[in-house]
Amino acid sequence: MSTAYAPAGTPTAGRPTARRRPSATRAWLQWLLRRLGLAVLTLLAVSLLVFLATSALGDPVRAILGRDYAVSPERVEQLRQTLHLDQHPVQRYLTWLVDLLTGHLGVSAVNGLPVAELIGGPVLNSAFLVLIVAVLMIPLALGLALIQARTRGSWLDNTISGINLALAGVPEFVTGILLVALFSTSVFRLLPAVTVIPPGQMAWNRPSSMILPVATLVLAIVPYLARILRANLGEAMDSDYAELARLKGIPENRVVLRHVLPNTLVPTIQVTALQLAWLLGGVVLVEYLFNYPGIGALLVDSVRNSDFPVVQALTMLIAAAYVVVNLIADALSILFTPRARTGMVA
Amino acid sequence: MRTLARDPKIVIGGILTLLIVLLAVLGPLFAPHGEYEVVGRPFTGEGSFLGTDYLGQDVWSRVLYGGQSVLITAVLATALGVVIGGLLGVTAAYAGGWLEEILMRTNDVFLALPQILVTLLVLSAVHEPAAWIIVLLVGLTHVPRVARVARGVALPYVTQDFVLSAEALGESRARIVIAELGPNLVVPMLAETGLRLTYSIGMVAAIGFLGFSSDVGAADWGQMTNENRLALLVQPWAVLAPVLIIALFTIGTNLIADGLGSRAAKGAE
Numbered sequence: 001m002s003t004a005y006a007p008a009g010t011p012t013a014g015r016p017t018a019r020r021r022p023s024a025t026r027a028w029l030q031w032l033l034r035r036l037g038l039a040v041l042t043l044l045a046v047s048l049l050v051f052l053a054t055s056a057l058g059d060p061v062r063a064i065l066g067r068d069y070a071v072s073p074e075r076v077e078q079l080r081q082t083l084h085l086d087q088h089p090v091q092r093y094l095t096w097l098v099d100l101l102t103g104h105l106g107v108s109a110v111n112g113l114p115v116a117e118l119i120g121g122p123v124l125n126s127a128f129l130v131l132i133v134a135v136l137m138i139p140l141a142l143g144l145a146l147i148q149a150r151t152r153g154s155w156l157d158n159t160i161s162g163i164n165l166a167l168a169g170v171p172e173f174v175t176g177i178l179l180v181a182l183f184s185t186s187v188f189r190l191l192p193a194v195t196v197i198p199p200g201q202m203a204w205n206r207p208s209s210m211i212l213p214v215a216t217l218v219l220a221i222v223p224y225l226a227r228i229l230r231a232n233l234g235e236a237m238d239s240d241y242a243e244l245a246r247l248k249g250i251p252e253n254r255v256v257l258r259h260v261l262p263n264t265l266v267p268t269i270q271v272t273a274l275q276l277a278w279l280l281g282g283v284v285l286v287e288y289l290f291n292y293p294g295i296g297a298l299l300v301d302s303v304r305n306s307d308f309p310v311v312q313a314l315t316m317l318i319a320a321a322y323v324v325v326n327l328i329a330d331a332l333s334i335l336f337t338p339r340a341r342t343g344m345v346a
Numbered sequence: 347m348r349t350l351a352r353d354p355k356i357v358i359g360g361i362l363t364l365l366i367v368l369l370a371v372l373g374p375l376f377a378p379h380g381e382y383e384v385v386g387r388p389f390t391g392e393g394s395f396l397g398t399d400y401l402g403q404d405v406w407s408r409v410l411y412g413g414q415s416v417l418i419t420a421v422l423a424t425a426l427g428v429v430i431g432g433l434l435g436v437t438a439a440y441a442g443g444w445l446e447e448i449l450m451r452t453n454d455v456f457l458a459l460p461q462i463l464v465t466l467l468v469l470s471a472v473h474e475p476a477a478w479i480i481v482l483l484v485g486l487t488h489v490p491r492v493a494r495v496a497r498g499v500a501l502p503y504v505t506q507d508f509v510l511s512a513e514a515l516g517e518s519r520a521r522i523v524i525a526e527l528g529p530n531l532v533v534p535m536l537a538e539t540g541l542r543l544t545y546s547i548g549m550v551a552a553i554g555f556l557g558f559s560s561d562v563g564a565a566d567w568g569q570m571t572n573e574n575r576l577a578l579l580v581q582p583w584a585v586l587a588p589v590l591i592i593a594l595f596t597i598g599t600n601l602i603a604d605g606l607g608s609r610a611a612k613g614a615e
Binding site: 038042043045046049050053054055165166168169170171173174175177178180181277278280281282284285288289299300302303304306307308311315318319322323 | 355452454455456458459460461462463464466467468469470471544547548549551552555556557558571575578582585586589590592593596597599600601603604
């Protein structure tokens with residue numbers, strides 16, 4: 001959090017108290033406004049990065065046309081016009097930014113279709129995939145962490161820890177291929193290896209082809225999440241208030257559920273947000289692997305075809321989602337931490 | 347050092363990593379066939395025990411040849427990311443004030459883009475990237491993440507007496523960052539390096555898997571998964587062999603990173 005940047009020993013204590021003490025809600029709103037401003041600035045900077053990476057690193061027209069570049073000068077000229085390449089880069093950036101903000105995403109450089117139309121379906125499909133994974137990952141990770149916390153030091157705790165640690169480093173597409181080999185091709189043949197969805201249909205109409213993509217992402221996230229939750233729970237269980245509750249004769253299960261768990265809520269929110277943010281990038285490889293019709297697969301295709309308008313729109317969308325997820329997590333963390341909430345007033 | 351050898355995580359991770367590194371480095375010496383040698387019909391059991399790939403090349407030989415590119419790219423990228431990120435993070439922690447604010451705010455911008463996304467963004471403009479571009483891409487996307495960690499581990503030290511006395515003695519700022527703060531950060535930064543190496547291997551393999559290799563057609567564990575993945579049904583070993591090796595490699599480096607991480611946590615107490 002931004003306030004943590006102030007080095008220890010900054011003379012804040014001696015500051016005279018404000019004439020009117022603002023209410024907690026007002027302080028929180030002020031904080032939220034500041035964070036919103038920062039989020040907007042971040043996205044502006046990201047847009048500059050995206051623009052530079054896609055238009056300054058070489059000639060986009062050459063990249064889009066490939067071999068056709070040399071043979072059809074008309075096509076080159078036409079494309080330069082569509083991409084506004086005759087303008088100054090600064091002017092081009094501003095035009096692009098204004099278009100982006102007013103919802104004009106332009107047309108695909110490859111097939112001339114409106115970008116908004118192209119990405120609409122994939123965005124929904126990806127959002128659905130991320131949503132399912134998010135709904136599954138929190139209870140799964142929390143359940144594992146709770147089992148481990150209740151059986152600390154036992155073989156069960158150690159086994160789960162070992163498996164989690166081993167899985168936590170393996171790249172998601174590697175897990176995915178292994179799952180395909182296990183459940184679709186080499187060992188069992190239970191589940192479809194790739195998502196086959198007829199055009200015009202959405203992913204949720206074919207639940208069976210969603211099982212492996214969801215399982216891959218869950219296996220990529222849950223081990224990491226469970227490890228951190230397990231560490232947080234363990235720390236809280238050793239705390240003085242948990243010990244006091246035990247001494248008062250409260251049964252251990254109740255100590256964990258009523259005294260320990262609520263205190264791990266804020267770190268849980270933070271680490272869940274981090275994993276959700278990771279998920280936004282993680283879907284790219286998994287969607288490509290399973291041919292799942294989402295933004296990841298579309299992004300890889302567009303990168304291969306140098307379809308810059310689509311690449312730019314998708315990147316900005318993912319970055320915006322990341323910023324929003326983090327903002328919500330920070331806002332919730334403050335709301336659920338009484339100390340931070342009241343600390344804002346002082 | 348002796349206690350390191352007693353941690354089972356570090357021992358098992360070290361053995362796994364060492365085995366895979368040896369396989370990658372010495373593999374070409376033991377390959378029964380050439381890297382591009384066609385030994386039979388595509389996707390059959392011909393050739394060595396792992397069969398043939400999409401062009402009829404020997405899968406086992408290509409597994410032995412295909413580690414060097416992944417290993418070298420991942421190690422160089424990790425070194426680049428950890429050195430630049432580490433220096434930036436420690437500098438931010440030590441300098442404080444506006445410099446820290448600028449460095450960490452810029453960091454936040456880069457953090458808003460997932461690593462694979464930045465990579466794809468650049469690859470959309472640069473087709474068939476040179477090997478050094480991949481090193482640079484993977485390495486630079488590590489920088490903001492490493493910088494954040496490095497700043498965090500350096501922060502408790504910058505206000506300690508030994509730093510203040512070094513300042514009083516008139517040591518230069520560069521010397522304080524490297525010679526005074528540096529040694530205290532070795533274990534946590536080694537843990538971070540292990541983690542970054544794990545992610546580098548994953549990223550480099552993923553770039554090959556997405557089909558954006560610098561040397562199309564060359565043996566490379568990531569690229570092999572992409573070339574042969576459509577034949578998972580008929581000739582699974584052409585894909586499973588490189589995939590299993592990548593899995594074992596990342597498990598190994600991650601175990602080391604975790605072992606070092608728990609030591610760093612103990613040291614900080």
